[in-house]
Amino acid sequence: MIEVIERMKRKDPYEKEFHQAVEEVFGTVRPVLERYPDYRRSAILERLIEPERLIQFRITWLDDAGQVHVNRGYRIQMNGAIGPYKGGLRFHPSVNLSILKFLAFEQVFKNALTTLPMGGGKGGSDFDPKGKSDTEIMRFCQAFMMELFRHVGPDTDVPAGDIGVGAREIGYLFGMYRKLRNEFTGVLTGKSLGWGGSLIRPEATGYGNVYFASEMLATRSDTLAGKTCLVSGSGNVAQYTVEKLIDLGAKVVSMSDSSGFVYDEAGIDREKLAFVKRLKNVRRGRIREYADKYPNAVYTEADPQLDFNPLWDRPAQCAFPSATQNEISGKDAQNLLRNGVFLVSEGANMPSTPDAIDIFLANNVLYAPGKASNAGGVAVSGLEMSQNSMRLSWPREEVDSRLKTIMKSIHKTCLDAAAEYGKPGNYLIGANIAGFVKVVNAMIDQGIV
Numbered sequence: 220m221i222e223v224i225e226r227m228k229r230k231d232p233y234e235k236e237f238h239q240a241v242e243e244v245f246g247t248v249r250p251v252l253e254r255y256p257d258y259r260r261s262a263i264l265e266r267l268i269e270p271e272r273l274i275q276f277r278i279t280w281l282d283d284a285g286q287v288h289v290n291r292g293y294r295i296q297m298n299g300a301i302g303p304y305k306g307g308l309r310f311h312p313s314v315n316l317s318i319l320k321f322l323a324f325e326q327v328f329k330n331a332l333t334t335l336p337m338g339g340g341k342g343g344s345d346f347d348p349k350g351k352s353d354t355e356i357m358r359f360c361q362a363f364m365m366e367l368f369r370h371v372g373p374d375t376d377v378p379a380g381d382i383g384v385g386a387r388e389i390g391y392l393f394g395m396y397r398k399l400r401n402e403f404t405g406v407l408t409g410k411s412l413g414w415g416g417s418l419i420r421p422e423a424t425g426y427g428n429v430y431f432a433s434e435m436l437a438t439r440s441d442t443l444a445g446k447t448c449l450v451s452g453s454g455n456v457a458q459y460t461v462e463k464l465i466d467l468g469a470k471v472v473s474m475s476d477s478s479g480f481v482y483d484e485a486g487i488d489r490e491k492l493a494f495v496k497r498l499k500n501v502r503r504g505r506i507r508e509y510a511d512k513y514p515n516a517v518y519t520e521a522d523p524q525l526d527f528n529p530l531w532d533r534p535a536q537c538a539f540p541s542a543t544q545n546e547i548s549g550k551d552a553q554n555l556l557r558n559g560v561f562l563v564s565e566g567a568n569m570p571s572t573p574d575a576i577d578i579f580l581a582n583n584v585l586y587a588p589g590k591a592s593n594a595g596g597v598a599v600s601g602l603e604m605s606q607n608s609m610r611l612s613w614p615r616e617e618v619d620s621r622l623k624t625i626m627k628s629i630h631k632t633c634l635d636a637a638a639e640y641g642k643p644g645n646y647l648i649g650a651n652i653a654g655f656v657k658v659v660n661a662m663i664d665q666g667i668v
Contacts (some may be wrong), residue, residue, distance in 0.1 A: 239572075272294075294367060297341070321569065325569065331420075348388070432625040436585070482519070483509075484515075528547070565592050
């Protein structure tokens with residue numbers, strides 16, 4: 220295993236995020252490899268870290284002033300052993316191969332945990348939607364799809380949204396796909412309700428994360444009612460994490476964006492959350508405006524010179540990192556513990572550094588890795604695919620009920636796998652082993668391909 224990781228680092232020395240994701244998974248599955256030596260003889264590790272297909276392309280588009288711009292586009296089809304590739308498209312200046320490979324790698328095991336037949340993939344562009352007009356975003360999405368359409372389809376690869384890609388972008392992407400292919404198929408998820416989208420899809424990642432946290436607390440005969448919760452982010456995942464926490468009687472005291480964070484000791488109620496939704500989804504403003512609207516809240520500007528994030532240095536019992544990768548460092552983890560946090564449930568992908576994870580596990584924190592706790596989004600994307608295939612739409616209650624059932628099943632799967640390998644209560648090991656075994660068994664069944 221060490222040789223595989225070292226060889227990977229030599230071949231792609233600059234892909235730090237991808238290396239981190241691989242080391243985290245491979246570091247926990249050693250007992251599986253010892254139990255099943257056939258896995259090593261089949262070069263499973265080497266096959267898992269190489270994308271089945273990696274597509275990179277140029278995107279050329281015109282802004283409103285007639286200026287030509289060039290961006291890079293990507294689609295990584297990581298592993299399709301258990302179904303069509305499934306994973307989001309991210310439009311953000313930080314997008315590069317390392318980040319997309321880490322996300323695609325995580326997606327493989329996350330999708331396996333949902334019990335739905337979906338492989339893992341990811342894609343996107345270094346295009347920044349911020350500050351762009353709707354017409355500019357439409358032109359970019361159309362140019363992006365003019366290349367991507369060759370590589371996706373309802374039985375091949377079904378992208379979804381991610382950071383920078385919401386219902387607006389999905390609409391523009393789908394419109395061009397439909398024109399180019401002359402067909403109306405479920406090639407994208409996250410669509411608007413009027414033309415194939417699923418109820419609960421926007422809420423699914425945040426809701427699912429809270430459902431998973433509730434299951435963890437239930438193992439200690441506890442609930443979220445009355446708990447003070449720290450939430451990072453203010454996008455889709457964070458908004459619906461806050462909404463469901465309010466539903467279950469918790470008090471949320473923070474939200475953030477790349478500019479900084481707000482701390483509202485009185486709690487973010489439904490009225491304040493509605494303001495954040497309008498601010499972010501309609502006006503596309505900055506979270507600092509929350510403190511202007513509600514003067515009792517304190518806004519703290521992001522300071523890149525600090526070696527910790529002050530958001531995680533506030534009194535609370537539960538933390539829901541829902542912004543981006545590696546947002547909780549080892550020092551942040553220590554601050555969380557010192558302030559009384561005993562549950563961390565990840566809404567973002569890989570938001571905790573390895574040092575932070577080690578601290579959580581060493582201190583008996585209920586720690587849910589993102590591949591388990593934020594799987595609700597892709598789970599409901601899978602349900603959207605099913606509805607599209609059957610040409611029907613399930614009511615909200617049915618989709619929410621299925622989401623709850625899936626999250627409960629993922630929770631049990633993680634606990635069972637951890638217990639089977641002698642690590643009871645360790646959700647990180649349980650999630651990694653359960654997802655790994657399902658994918659690897661499918662790969663072996665299908666031969667050397």
